[in-house]
Amino acid sequence: MTIEKIQQGDQLTMSKDIVADNIEKLKQLFPEILTEGKIDFKVLKQVLGEEIEEEEEYYRFTWAGKNRARQEAHKPSxxxxxxxxxxxxxxxxxKNLYIEGDNLEVLKLLQKSYAKKVKMIYIDPPYNTGKDFVYKDNYKDNLGNYLELTGQTDSEGNKLTTNTESDGRYHSNWLNMMYPRLILARNLLKEDGVIFISLDDNExxxxxxxxxEIFGEDNFVANIIWQKKFARANDATYFSTMHDNIVCFAKQSINSNKNSGWKLNLLPRTLDDAKGYSNPDNDPRGVWTSVVLSAKSGSDKLKYKIISPSGRESYPPDGRFWSVSEEKLQSLIDDNRIWFGRNGDGTPRLKTFYSEVQSGLRPNTIWFHEEVGHNQEGRQEVKSLFDGKGYFDGPKPVRLIDQILKITNSENDFLVMDFFSGSGTTAHAVMQLNLEDGGKRRHIQVQLPEATDEKSEAYIAGYKTISQIGKDRIRRAAQKILEENPEKAKGIDLGFKVFKLDQSNINAWDGERDNLEQHLFNSTESIKEDRTQEDVLYEILLKYGLDLSLPIEEKIIAGAKVFNVGFGAIFICLEDKITKQVAQGIGEWKQELNPETCRVIFKDSGFTIVEKTNSLHTLRTFGINEVRSI
Incomplete structure (x- = not known):
């Protein structure tokens, strides 16, 4: 038994390799296409037969940079x-997360840990109005570009910039920003998951x-029109724009998959929904309304005569038929479900009881501001949390996200994600709804630390980035919930773990001759000098595909700090002086917890050769055979 060493650049220190994963899926479906470790595309074409489009002219949507954008989505971070x-x-x-960083790189890093685990994604991306475009991807080195643009490395004058119409690739730039992010977002959705995207008419x-293209035409659900304003703008050039769009796609819709597609949850009914119902005959089943008993189509058997209690004869209107047979009609009359009017001489109608209709309402594709709020409401919500200061432009109202959460699913323990988090409305809405119904919904927020305007109220108040505003908004919203509902809020998760995007904690080998001596020195220490054990711990979780909110317990064993992740799934020790006594303590801890699987990760330079051998032998006696080092 030997310890396999983890180095920067191997599979464990990179995010999920989506290309390799897709190739493996193809190999499982068509093993004959593999030749000497490569895919034989000619054989694949033969296997697929005539289901291949090879003509130059066919229906497709393309733009400058699309191929690079697609490749970027599949490139590991x-x-x-x-x-x-x-x-x-x-x-x-x-169990909530707030991640500060470029969402393209963050989405890549989350691929292993959160693939097919997110129930609902809501995003409010830049609308490409010419003033709000800040995601200038550099496909050569996105991570380095991000660190440079946010001032985390030496700058060469690059700045976050807008995307104006004078740019020759105005629409292409926006598409190249959105395309890889949506590909990665789809991977994170559960098979019955759904995504909602806010946008105006620009794009x-x-x-x-x-x-x-990404989700499939069959999985388009709706384009919801949200009335974001309630006052007419008479200074508009043409029309006063009152709405935004919210486009909805399912990972799998029930149209494409009857068994596992996304099933919309009905909106709860209110007393207002009972308007139009009454009970003029004091029916013990409660209030009801009546509907016509005729139908557009049918057979001659459905054109029979109906005699009312007063003796009046009724027939279906010209060109129509009764909607039930004579036998069925009689059973409905016997059950007091046919209404002939107060005097018993009206045209027969079918009674529909409020107590028997669907338990909820299907949402319309037009959402009025009275139902879900408007822009001004969103601004006032933020102001109320920041002592009347308007630190954020255009935040969505909590009621809007609340409605999306309610129709996503009837369960209350799903994972919600927003990777254009902005002011943090999605996190606020999750906490508020959990308070209302006792739910356990979790959320992941991702936000670029975009600089605030130096002349803005936010900057003057000390908020140098949008992410600082977002984090503080969530803190303040949580505190308000706790103060206003001290007892009810005790069981609600009002916290969040903050993570920040950075380069790997593990030193990479670089053979440049100018710095050879320094690199040789660094190569003896695999972990970068300015990184903590906790930094490395969470990188290991990411690369092993483990949830970042897993329980982590610390224990000092023989003078060394040992992390226990997921009740014994992984033990990690990153100390400088590791002995067999540490291994002995880990083995005993493992026996106490009795996990289904167990692996141990050490810091490679923390061993002497003798102690490494002894530790391996000790761990083996406890049934621990998977041991790796960094």
């Missing part, structure tokens, strides 16, 4: 997410097209 406990709330107990046609 070598970055990591570093924990930031000092900015977090309830670090040890919360709505393009969004629908790339959405159809």
């Amino acid at each position: 070598t970055g990591t997410l570093r924990p930031c406990k000092e900015e977090s709330v309830d670090w040890d107990s919360t 709505i046609e393009n969004l629908k097209k790339i959405g159809n």
Whole structure:
């Protein structure tokens, strides 16, 4: 038994390799296409037969840079997410995450840990109005570009910029930003998951097209019109724009898959929904309304005569038929479900009881501001949390996200994600709804630390980035919930763990001759000098595909700190002086917890050769055979 060493650049120190994963799936389906470890595309074409489009002219949607954008979605990231406990709330107990960084790289890093685990994604991306475009991807080195643009490395004058119409690739730039992110987002959705995307009319046609391509046309659910304003703008050039769009795609819709597609949850009924119902005959089943008893189509058997209690004869209107047979009609009359009017001489109608209709309402595709709020309401919500200061432009109202959460699923323990988090409305809505119904919904927020305007109220108040506003908004919203509902809020997760995107904690080998001596020195220490054990711990979780909110317990064993992740799934020790006594303590801890599987990860330079051999032997006696080192 030997310890396999983990090095920067191997599979464990990179995010999920989606290309390799897709190739493996193809190999499982068509093993004959594999030749000497490569895919034989000619054989694949033969296997697929005539279901291949090879003509130059066919229906498709393309733009400048599309191929590179697609490739970028499948390229692994070598970055990591570093924990930031000092900015977090309830670090040890919360299952919510707030990740600060470029969402393209963050989505890549989450592929292993959260693939097919997210129930609902809501995003409010840049609308491409010419003033709000800040995601200038550099496909050569996205991570390095991000660190440079946010001032985390030496700058060469690059800045976050807008995407104006004078740019020759105005729409292409926006599409290249959205395309890889939506590909990665789809991977994170559960098979019955759903995504909602807010947008105005600038890019709505393009969004629908790339959405159809990524999710499939059959999985387009709806384009919801949200009335974001309630006052007419008479200074508009043409029409007063009152709405935004919210485009909805399912991972799998019930149209494409009857068994496992997304099933919409009905909206709860209110007393207002009972308007139009009454009970003029004092029916013990409660209030009811009546509907016509005729139908557009039928057979001659459904054109019979009906005699009312007063003796009046009724027939279906010209060109129509009764909707039930004579036998069925008689059973309905016997059950007091046919209404002939107060005097018993009216045209027969079928009674429909309020108590027997669906338990909820199907949402319309037009959402009025009275139902779900408007832009001004969203601004007032933020102001109320920041002592009347308007630190954020255009936040969505909590009621809007609340409605999306309610129709997503009737269960109350699903995972919600927003990777254009902005002011944090999605996190606020999750906490508020959990308070209302006792739910256990979790959320993941991702936000670029985009700089605030130096002349803005936010900057003057000390908020240098949008992410600082977002984190503080969630803290303040949680505190308000706790103060207003001290007893009810006790069981609600009002915290969040903060992580920040950065380069890997593990030193990479670089053979440049100019710095050879320094690199040789660094190669003896695999972990970077400015990184903590917790930094490395969470990178290991990411690369092993483990949830970042897993319970982690610390224990000092023979003078060394040991992390226990997931009740014994992984034991990690990153100390400098590791002995067989540490291995003995880990083995005993493992026996106490009795996990189904167990692996151990050590810091490679923390061993002497003798202690490494002894530790391996000790661990083996406890049934631990998977041991790796960094």
